[in-house]
Amino acid sequence: IYMLPEYYQTNMKQTPRTNMILMQSNKEYNEVELAKKINENNTISQIQYISLAEKTYESVMDNLALLVGVFIVFSVLLVFAVLYNLININIRERTKEIATYKVLGFPNNKVISIIKRENYVLMILGVIFGLIFGIGLSSVVIRTMETETLSFVKEITLKDISISVLATIFFTIVFSFIINNYVKKINLTESLKQNE
Secondary structure (H helix, E strand, C coil): CCCCHHHHHHHHCCCCCCCCCCCCCCCCCCHHHHHHHHHHHCCCCCCCCHHHHHHHHHHHHHHHHHHHHHHHHHHHHHHHHHHHHHHHHHHHHCHHHHHHHHHCCCCHHHHHHHHHHHHHHHHHHHHHHHHHHHHHHHHHHHHHHCCCCCCCCCCCCHHHHHHHHHHHHHHHHHHHHHHHHHHHHCCHHHHHHCCC
């Protein structure tokens, strides 16, 4: 923040103490040589260059972008694993129920639509609760990553929400094809013989 000494004194209720000098040069110069010249009288404790600060900032942002990319990849793999296991376990545990539907005369398409409807209801509930808890959790994660000199924008855009919702819908629809194959392959005799 740039302000006049009088303004600082009025608002902070203390006399400003100069502890930093901001220099700007229009000429090309060697930063190391300039630092040596400035520091000849040993009164300056630290010299910082904006160009070096920019490089450091870019390096931090590149590393952070890589970290975010890794998180996204593992999040997608986690969604894949969770949905696959949930659907697979749901179908395998209900084999006898599905076989009963088929014995009662329900066509495969009707049985599949019953199970898919249940999965879609669970998906909608998962998206709703995931967004509610995800928004809160993301702000906590961002706050823990901040330092005194580095802060992040704590804004989740509609694009971010859309991507996560569409990814969940996509995987649910893809895994619903597993239901089709599994329901068609159920052996009615073996399934109805199983104990509850």
